[in-house]
Amino acid sequence: MSFFGVSPLIFAGLGVLFGAIGAGIIWIYPQFRARVRVVDSLSSSPLILAQLVSYLKLSPNVEWAITHATEFEEGFLRKVLRNIVQESVRKGRITDALTKTGLMLSAYSRGFKRCLFLVRASLSESNEQKRQTILDKSLSSFLDEVRRDLTEFSQRLVTPSLVVFSVGTIVPLALVSILPILNVFESSNMLSLIIGILGVLAIGIFAYTTIILMEKPVVVSKTHSIEGGFSFRALAIAVFAGAVIAFPGVLSLLQSQGLLVVSGTLGNVVSFLDTMPLILALGVSTSVYCFVTSRRGFLQWKKESQLDDELADVSYAIASELDNGLPFERAIKNASSGAGGFEEILVGAWKLVKNHHKSIEDAFFDKNVGVLRTVHSKRVNALFRFLSVAHMKGSGIVSKTLFAFHEHLMSLKSVEYDMQNKLSQSMGMIQSTAIFFAPAIGGLIVVLNQLIEGALTKTRLELDASGLGVSFFSFFGSTGISSSILHLIVGAYMLIFAVIMLRFSVFIMYGKDNNLLKHKLARMLPITVLIYALTVVIAKLSFGV
Numbered sequence: 001m002s003f004f005g006v007s008p009l010i011f012a013g014l015g016v017l018f019g020a021i022g023a024g025i026i027w028i029y030p031q032f033r034a035r036v037r038v039v040d041s042l043s044s045s046p047l048i049l050a051q052l053v054s055y056l057k058l059s060p061n062v063e064w065a066i067t068h069a070t071e072f073e074e075g076f077l078r079k080v081l082r083n084i085v086q087e088s089v090r091k092g093r094i095t096d097a098l099t100k101t102g103l104m105l106s107a108y109s110r111g112f113k114r115c116l117f118l119v120r121a122s123l124s125e126s127n128e129q130k131r132q133t134i135l136d137k138s139l140s141s142f143l144d145e146v147r148r149d150l151t152e153f154s155q156r157l158v159t160p161s162l163v164v165f166s167v168g169t170i171v172p173l174a175l176v177s178i179l180p181i182l183n184v185f186e187s188s189n190m191l192s193l194i195i196g197i198l199g200v201l202a203i204g205i206f207a208y209t210t211i212i213l214m215e216k217p218v219v220v221s222k223t224h225s226i227e228g229g230f231s232f233r234a235l236a237i238a239v240f241a242g243a244v245i246a247f248p249g250v251l252s253l254l255q256s257q258g259l260l261v262v263s264g265t266l267g268n269v270v271s272f273l274d275t276m277p278l279i280l281a282l283g284v285s286t287s288v289y290c291f292v293t294s295r296r297g298f299l300q301w302k303k304e305s306q307l308d309d310e311l312a313d314v315s316y317a318i319a320s321e322l323d324n325g326l327p328f329e330r331a332i333k334n335a336s337s338g339a340g341g342f343e344e345i346l347v348g349a350w351k352l353v354k355n356h357h358k359s360i361e362d363a364f365f366d367k368n369v370g371v372l373r374t375v376h377s378k379r380v381n382a383l384f385r386f387l388s389v390a391h392m393k394g395s396g397i398v399s400k401t402l403f404a405f406h407e408h409l410m411s412l413k414s415v416e417y418d419m420q421n422k423l424s425q426s427m428g429m430i431q432s433t434a435i436f437f438a439p440a441i442g443g444l445i446v447v448l449n450q451l452i453e454g455a456l457t458k459t460r461l462e463l464d465a466s467g468l469g470v471s472f473f474s475f476f477g478s479t480g481i482s483s484s485i486l487h488l489i490v491g492a493y494m495l496i497f498a499v500i501m502l503r504f505s506v507f508i509m510y511g512k513d514n515n516l517l518k519h520k521l522a523r524m525l526p527i528t529v530l531i532y533a534l535t536v537v538i539a540k541l542s543f544g545v
Helices: 006-043 046-059 062-069 078-092 094-105 108-122 126-157 157-175 185-216 232-256 264-273 275-324 328-335 342-354 360-365 378-395 395-466 472-475 483-508 514-543
Strands: none
Touching: 046 062, 046 078, 046 108, 046 126, 046 185, 046 378, 046 395, 062 078, 078 094, 108 126, 126 157, 126 232, 126 395, 157 185, 157 395, 157 483, 185 483, 232 275, 232 483, 275 328, 275 342, 275 378, 275 395, 275 483, 275 514, 328 342, 342 360, 360 378, 378 395, 378 483, 378 514, 395 483, 483 514
């Protein structure tokens, strides 16, 4: 008795092995998830620390500074930092709370600990100039640590990239290419065996890339897009588009299984296309659904990313106007000239202050008329919250602090640029593999498999007919898997592989942003399936299969 062509002993051994792996995953996964939750939350820490330092420059009141710096933050980091305030209220010593928090977070970010320790040191400094210098050093030391962690992580990504490429593409394609030789197994079990192996490979690659994502260090995160929920309209459009494209493939599949006969020109077209339309339909319908559900969020993200990029220049322009002694409302009006995406925001705020007698805070943050009520960028909201709080200190003090805030924003942009630079090479290689090379190689191997199988079958039949009795060739020939089914299996695997790799690259580059992932899938999946289908068609024409 055998299971899928495998002896009971080997089958039992594999069961024990996979059982042990599953138990290990169940045991370790909660620890990994806890780390991911913390690291994802710490991705906002560069901006929060920049705000904290800026508020402390206005006043050495840590509780007040933390309250304002975490206003637009949610989740773990907000809770941890506000616990510092609660600890100081209960025990009366803010320095002890800063030390405790820094030590707790040191397991995830050494730079965060160093920053909080320097903030603690600034509290005991009576010289104002030295206190300001220590605060600047606290942020710069954190950003330097982020750069070092990113450099180490980007270097460690080289080996995983090679592993994913070899295991995800070379191994399954090599398996497909030797299918005729694998005829030593029972042909009836071959389909289940191939599907099982490719399924295990896909699950393994997903798990491996997820573990790498969990080990990602603290990074500077850009504004996350607003994720669209489930949409029946998008699903209906996707299903309709998929059904139209899949129709010839369904006819081909039914014909290959002997359930339908299609003759004439239509039959020739259906036979030539084989099941390629099914793969195209799967890729296109997924792409359509992702596009419809992510479009609005992506456009919002694109707009706010542009605001993030322009923010440092706007902060410098406002600081310059304040430094010239202008009142705040006049400063934002003058700074609006040539401010790009901020021009409408600044002019709108000025009009609310000038014509409708709104306060600076209400002009920006009023829930009904505030110019930032529809802007979700944490950086933009943080800057103008700082301005609305600080403007009462006087133009001179605010301009000086705002110049420093500008320098902090420039430092954040520099770290972000370094991060994109360091990660883009590895991620570019992974995306190229998943989108272009893997489907091209897969399509070629599938056709070559047909060619090899046909040649071996022909040779075996000729030897049998000649009466030479070469029993060796009885092992070769048909695997019991039709070309239509094989095209479908390999195409589906290539599509799943592309989704896993795109998820990995997007989450590495931008953090866990599902809306950006859907936008990337909407753009890239049609290219993947089209390359696979074109490769199969061209190879068939070239080899006459």
